[in-house]
Amino acid sequence: MRYEFRVSGHLSTAVAGAFPELEGATVAEETVLYGxxxxxxxxxxxxxxxxxxxxxxxxxRRLPE
Known part of the structure; x- marks a missing residue:
């Protein structure tokens, strides 16, 4: 299964590092983590x-396979 998580704000490198199994991107005022x-x-x-x-x-949300 693959999931996408949209989080308010921009995550620092240190905070994003708490999710090594997820990739990330910044969109407007949110950070999108997925994996x-x-x-x-x-x-x-x-x-x-x-x-x-x-x-x-x-x-x-769950992403299509």
């Missing part, structure tokens, strides 16, 4: 990391 998510536990782990870092996830 493979192996299973439900991995997905919840990513969401927990966003929360732990105080990031606001604007949108999350």
């Amino acid at each position: 493979p998510v192996t299973d439900e536990a991995h997905l919840y782990g990513l969401l927990a990391r966003f929360q732990d870092l105080g990031l606001h996830v604007v949108e999350m």
